[in-house]
Amino acid sequence: MKIYTRTGDSGETSLFGGDRVPKDNPRVEAYGTVDELNSFLGVARSAWPDSPVDGELHAIQSDLFDVGACLASPGTSRFTGVDPDRIEHLERAIDQMEGELTPLKNFILPGGSPAAAHLHVARTICRRAERLVVSLRDDTEETRTAIAYLNRLSDYLFVVARFANAKHGVDDVVWKRP
Numbered sequence: 657m658k659i660y661t662r663t664g665d666s667g668e669t670s671l672f673g674g675d676r677v678p679k680d681n682p683r684v685e686a687y688g689t690v691d692e693l694n695s696f697l698g699v700a701r702s703a704w705p706d707s708p709v710d711g712e713l714h715a716i717q718s719d720l721f722d723v724g725a726c727l728a729s730p731g732t733s734r735f736t737g738v739d740p741d742r743i744e745h746l747e748r749a750i751d752q753m754e755g756e757l758t759p760l761k762n763f764i765l766p767g768g769s770p771a772a773a774h775l776h777v778a779r780t781i782c783r784r785a786e787r788l789v790v791s792l793r794d795d796t797e798e799t800r801t802a803i804a805y806l807n808r809l810s811d812y813l814f815v816v817a818r819f820a821n822a823k824h825g826v827d828d829v830v831w832k833r834p
Contacts, residue, residue, distance in 0.1 A: 672729035686788040687727040690806075693781040694720040700778050704771035708823070709816055712749055715742075716809065723802045727789065737798035738805045746808045753819045760818075763831040769824035772817040779813035782806055 668676045669684060677684060694717050701713050719738045726737035766776030786806035789799065821828050 672725070672734055673732045682788065682792055683727060683730065686785065686792055687724040689781065689785040689788050690720055690724040690727065693778060693785050694724070696774070696778045696781055700771060700774035703774045704820060707771070707820070709749075709753075709819065713816075716812075719805065719809075723805065726798050726802060727792075730794065737802055740801050740804075743801075743805050743808050746805075746812045750808075750812050750815045753815050757815070757818055757822055760828075764818070765829040765831050766817070767829045768817070768821035768826045771824065772820040772826070772828075775813050775817035775820055779810050779817065782810040782813055786810065 664679065667679050669679050670676055671683070697713055697717050697720070701707070701710060704710070707713070719742055722735065722738045725735035729735050766780075767773050786803060789803050789806060792799065818828055
């Protein structure tokens, strides 16, 4: 099987249900941004190969495939999306990491260690993905769960970026107005 099909050469793509839509369709934008987030998490993982959270980041990448597949298959039951229990799992992971961090007293700028900087970029991509999924106005349980998951994931990515800085012995970059 060849990787190219030429079926998208006219600017359209197929959803998993078989419908053809323009490549700039809001649904394609949403699951494409989830894919972008997934790819950037791969970049972040490569910047911190001995990370104590690498297993969790790997699981999150799998979750994002579930989210993307569900978004790409509206009106079908082929993909059910991310397990809602994963939201609580992220919350527990956030709480555990925050227990090891100095409480925030200021806003911080994205940056610090290379791993933290990459995780901050992933966080902003996650927020964009969340906004795009919200804009679908798709009131299915799977989509509501995807929105909640992406919302919690952006919180997780903020905390894990701070955690990366702490583990690398790098201070968070405090925002100071001139």
